[in-house]
Every structure is written in structure tokens, then in C-alpha cells.
Amino acid sequence: MLTSTRARVAVGTTAIVLLTATPALAFGPFLRTSGPLRDFAPTAAGPFDGASARVQLVESASGSHAVLTVKGIGAAAEGRTFGAHLHDGPCVAGDGAAAMGHYNSDAHAGHSPVAINDETEIWLDFTVVDGEGTGTASVPFVPEHGKRSVVIHADPTNPQTGGAGARLACKTVEW
Ligand SMILES: [Cu+2]
Secondary structure, eight states: OHHHHHHHHHHHHHHHHHHHHOGGGGGSEEEEEEEEOEESSTTSOOTTTTOEEEEEEEEETTEEEEEEEEEOOOGGGTTOEEOEEEESSOOOTTOGGGGOSBOBHHHHHTOSSOOOSTTTBOBOOEEOBTTBEEEEEEESSOOOOSEEEEEEESSOOOTTTOOOSSEEEEEEEEO
């Protein structure tokens, strides 16, 4: 019995090694998370009260690809476009500052000056249609792991400054 158990363990280990060595798997998702959004202004009614978000980050041959999907957005926000970005810090309800600034690949690489655009930062702006919105981004870098957040702002992202107005809601992303 013992011998046969060992044999099975050995077979399982081999299978894992083979899977890990398959090149295609090196480009799989490294983050896939979903759940309710946290509110930065819990005492005031907003379009993201009761909304939920799904975030996926996938490593690609040229960097990474991100997808944000938000559902359950209030009817008053129908047709509006909201800025959304990957931020350096975590998502804490009622504390927009905890999310810190945008994740910026130049800043993380120690480059100066730091360029602010849709190739150094992950911008996931979305427009609300039927209570839902999807934002996508492809960037030439893979963000470093950590406890970070996707922050949704009141306005579309200004392509010159990266600004998008007040922070409304967030979702923690950790990998
Ligand atoms: Cu932001």
C-alpha cells in the first residue's frame, strides 16, 4: 500500500512540474477578483452604492492587460463616463487617501521625470450602459505585487494630468 501511495505522489509531482513548465501558462491571469465596491463617502448616496466590481490582470507577451467590470451602478449615472485607475495603496472604505497615488511604472522604476500617461499607468475608464461599465487597458509593464486598489473617480481621466476628480469608490486588488 505504502509503495503505491508513493507512486501516486510521484506521478502527481511530475504532472505539476509539466504544467508549470508549459510556456502558455506563463501568460495567464495573475489577479482575478470580484466583490462589492467600497464607498469613500458612506454617508452620502452615490452611483456606486450597492455596485460590485471584477478586476482581472493578465500578463501578456508585451506587458499586461487589465479588465475592470462594474455592475449594479445607479440609474442616475447612466451614460456617464468615470475615471478608474490602479492605485498604489489599499482600498479602505471612507478613506480615499489610503489608496495613495496612481500606480506608475516610471515611479516604480525610479525614473525621473515620471511620465503620466496610459502606458505608464493603468487607466480603466468606463461608460455606464444599462447599469454596467467595462474598462480595459494594455500596458508595456507588469505591476509589482502588493495590496493595491482600483479607484473609481467622478470624472473621466484627463489624458494630460491623469486627474479624474473626486474619489468615489474602490476595490482592493492584491496579488
Ligand atoms: Cu485614480
